[in-house]
Amino acid sequence: MSGKVYEEEHTVKYYEGDTLGRMSLPMLINNLIHVSETQSSVLGVDDAFVKSRGLSWIILQYGIEIKRMPRITEKVRIQTQAMSYNKLFCYRDFNVRDEAGEEIVTVHSTFALMDLEKRKMVRVPQEVIAPYESEFTKRLIRTPQPEKVNEEKLAAKTYRVRYLDIDQNKHVNNSKYFEWALDALGYDFLATHELMSMNIKFEKEVQYGEQVQSEYSLRKMEEGQVLSAHRIVTEGKTNCELSAVWKALEE
Amino acid sequence: MSGKVYEEEHTVKYYEGDTLGRMSLPMLINNLIHVSETQSSVLGVDDAFVKSRGLSWIILQYGIEIKRMPRITEKVRIQTQAMSYNKLFCYRDFNVRDEAGEEIVTVHSTFALMDLEKRKMVRVPQEVIAPYESEFTKRLIRTPQPEKVNEEKLAAKTYRVRYLDIDQNKHVNNSKYFEWALDALGYDFLATHELMSMNIKFEKEVQYGEQVQSEYSLRKMEEGQVLSAHRIVTEGKTNCELSAVWKALEE
Structure with missing residues (x-):
């Protein structure tokens, strides 16, 4: 498994931070996706190219591991790599390194291609995937x-x-699902906990004009750790499920 | 009137754009403020310096003129300059130029310094303002x-x-007031109109937990132009007033 690696530097801006000066998760995700879009553009297979084939990338799942979030004014390096693909799924990794070179955030993601007219997933065509030089494998990553x-x-x-x-x-x-899920937890929880990991699975698109119900439940884990499980629901249908593990901040 | 000029390049990212690929106004404002913060930092008078004096910058007013909004992937130059100041008010200009050097957005702003403890405006101290080399003048800019x-x-x-x-x-x-005001106009209006200018006056802070009422009225002007007047209200008090002029997009 070894596709082309692409990397960009990013200095966290003030408005990307939360009340404690940590980069917000929606802004982090926005910037990861930005870096993967730039790679696609550099490789000559940008969104317009994909669209001209009647296709569009969709994100199905993220697995996110966080040692610590980047902080306002911090300079980080965001790296991405298309790892491997099979008939329907493409696997892309991201990581964020600090100036000391330590990997502080790791993200595994699963993408697929949708036929814009039929609104269904299609087999990944060679002309779209070849430039990334990722490996074809029959193996499904769970x-x-x-x-x-x-x-x-x-x-x-x-x-x-x-x-x-x-x-x-x-x-x-995409980043809005994170905002709806996290925001439901409320100021007091978010300002006293640090995000350690998250799994998120996108199931069905939310449409403009819909009322979004952001549901969650909390469960205490080992000392100081909390699991939050979330569901984004519109009109009784689940659009997205995610769960996160949190560490209580020391005073 | 001539303070030090500071400039940064910015490439508009995908997530900074709206449904038509125009940079969103909240994201534009975020990036303008980012550039002025970087100038302050370069001049040795960043937020931490100001805070160590028990003070904080507050924004009172913006006057915004838009020839056209930058577009996704467009490379622009954002320039800022502290123009002049009097006893209480500091005047700062911003402009955004495209690659051809044309000024496509111009913003005049009024800032003041607040005593963090007394929560009221204070006389601008020399040590905070001198590094910008802007002109002292008794003249109030209306x-x-x-x-x-x-x-x-x-x-x-x-x-x-x-x-x-x-x-x-x-x-x-700051950028959230723009979001509340604009969003109230709805998808159909926003996707069929182009913002030409805006005046915004901040009056009273919104607090976390408050319910924000975003009120507006529309008035037809000359052919294809519309004026929208807005008020952000919490518990019967006005937090912010703004008005904007819009041009209908041709099909």
């Missing part, structure tokens, strides 16, 4: 599934899809 | 006021302050 919400401990907040949640693809931008 | 909303034609949407709306200063980030 990314861990998000933990299910505990229905008996369910809490929820509702969100309206905003104009700026929709991007040029006329879809809800 | 930025045009936003037009008032028409109470009889009022429409409104409500918003909840989200965790990520709050930045490291524990305040609602």
